[in-house]
Amino acid sequence: MNADRPSVAIVGAGWAGLACAVECVARGVRPVVFEAAPQIGGRARAVELDGLALDNGQHILIGGYVDTLAMMRTVGADPDRLFDRLPLSLRFTDGFELRARSGSPWAQALAFMACPSLTWGDRLAAMRLMAAIRRAPAADETVTQMFARTRQTDTNVRYLWAPLCIAALNTGLDDASARVFAQVLRDTLLGRAGASDVLLPRTDLGQLFPVPAAAWLTRQGGQLRVGERVRGISPNADGFALDVASGPELFAQVVVATSPHHVPALIGALPGTERIAAEIACLGYEQVTTVFADFGEGARLPQAMMGFADGVPHWIFDRGALGGPPGLMACVVSAADAARDDTERAVIDAVRRAFPSLPEPRRVRTLTDR
Ligand SMILES: Cc1cc2nc3c(=O)[nH]c(=O)nc-3n(C[C@H](O)[C@H](O)[C@H](O)COP(=O)(O)OP(=O)(O)OC[C@H]3O[C@@H](n4cnc5c(N)ncnc54)[C@H](O)[C@@H]3O)c2cc1C
Known part of the structure; x- marks a missing residue:
């Protein structure tokens, strides 16, 4: 040098x-x-x-x-060693599931068309949104307004767009920028092959x-x-x-x-x-809360990452399945504003309702950052 x-x-x-x-x-x-x-x-x-x-x-x-x-x-x-790389799979604890494909936008369109959890109305609405985002939305349009403009169905918003928006932008739909969210969707679902793959850290x-x-x-x-x-x-x-x-x-x-x-x-x-x-x-800040709960060695989820449609938590990750201590789950609440103790209890209760075989966790640690 x-x-x-x-x-x-x-x-x-x-x-x-x-x-x-x-x-x-x-x-x-x-x-x-x-x-x-x-x-x-x-x-x-x-x-x-x-x-x-x-x-x-x-x-x-x-x-x-x-x-x-x-x-x-x-x-x-x-990255090949440090991540589990999977095609985007939106699998929710209530049974909804969309398995996207690790390929071109056409492959993604096929995945939407083949998704048994979506009706034809949902699929057409999803295609309408995909077509609409090829042009950048107005700078002041919110995500909620974009969904109304493209006539998104309740199912699409609940299981596809709201979870993705909150995960990517950590902002509620009424406040999130349609332009920014459209860019995220373009870069992932409409991006180059593999762009929508999820990379889950193994370390x-x-x-x-x-x-x-x-x-x-x-x-x-x-x-x-x-x-x-x-x-x-x-x-x-x-x-x-x-x-x-x-x-x-x-x-x-x-x-x-x-x-x-x-x-x-x-x-x-x-x-x-x-x-x-x-x-x-002028910028506001939203917090993200992660509740780490140790449910004991035998605890496993059906899949390493799963969604909760009702939002507390938004996502759960099986850290044991990702090279971490067996039974350790990371439960994420995005755009979190509730008091820490309330969030922690609500998360544990929701997880145990969704997976009744899980015992009361042995240890819980909650971290909030923004
Ligand atoms: C809980 C949580 C979950 C997230 N999940 C995801 C996710 O799943 N995927 C994703 O892509 N992104 C995610 N993000 C966002 C991602 O973590 C951030 O976008 C990224 O880490 C920001 O990196 P940065 O280097 O820009 O800023 P920072 O990470 O904030 O780094 C700035 C650094 O500057 C230091 N600093 C500040 N002031 C000074 C000073 N005066 N002098 C010297 N040093 C200073 C700070 O200590 C800090 O270390 C998440 C964020 C949080 C909080």
Whole structure:
């Protein structure tokens, strides 16, 4: 690496900051990554609780994340080994099931047509939506409005579109942007072959990317400074000065890779950033709650990932079937706003109603993040 090349500071060692650092190295630029937290990975990180290897929240990836998967390979993390890759299967605890196909949009259309849980009215409505999203919806249209415009049936909304929208955007249908959701559907159901495949992690989130990325960066001469918060960024004759605990540090370029709500405080001293700061201030945040419940070694689900049409939880994952401790289930409540204890009890009750053979869990740990 050329020591004369301009140096780049990256604020945040979540997946975005680490990916940015890898890309910098690939282009011969020296990155220095600052991470305020005591660990890397940000909102997709491993968490250890009472000796259990968990994550801050259950995650899935999809086949359409082509660049993320390529980035994993760059740092030596093999997606073929680290994920169970399955064609999208929307299987619900009440018996509804749609098995999409790992193929072209035509194969997906056939899957909808062949789905015994859908009537012909549902199938035609689904095709209407698929045709409509080929053009971007109006910027201010909500997902609810798009469903009304394309005359979606109650079954389609309940079992197909609402679960996908809430899972992908973590936002209720009345607030979610039709344009963004349409893009998600285009990239997955109408994307290239395999784009709608579901990738279920067989390891903790740290091992998927942050840990191998950090090791790779260090080997390549990049710097990772964990536990060092950047307090502000100010302009400087040659670039930018970062305010860190040890004093100001100068960089030619700075990439801010924090979550949006951290950005305004960081860039407040930079001229010309008022508009972006004001736009970020308008953003709302929804939480995701994951209830990890240990039902004991014999507990298994019929399938590693299953949906609940009534929404608490939205999804359940059998971590034991995915290389984790047998009997450990991760139950996800997206766009969660209820109090933690209420959510936890409601989730356990719903899971035991859906799977009556499951005993009362031996241990429950609930994590909420946003
Ligand atoms: C519970 C949960 C479940 C999710 N499930 C999925 C899923 O299934 N599929 C999916 O694709 N996405 C999912 N997401 C979203 C996904 O986790 C995020 O989009 C992604 O992790 C964001 O990464 P990031 O690097 O952009 O930001 P972050 O992960 O937020 O990383 C930003 C980093 O910046 C650091 N930082 C902040 N301020 C400073 C500062 N001043 N100085 C230094 N460091 C700073 C933070 O500590 C953090 O580590 C989920 C998110 C949550 C919370």
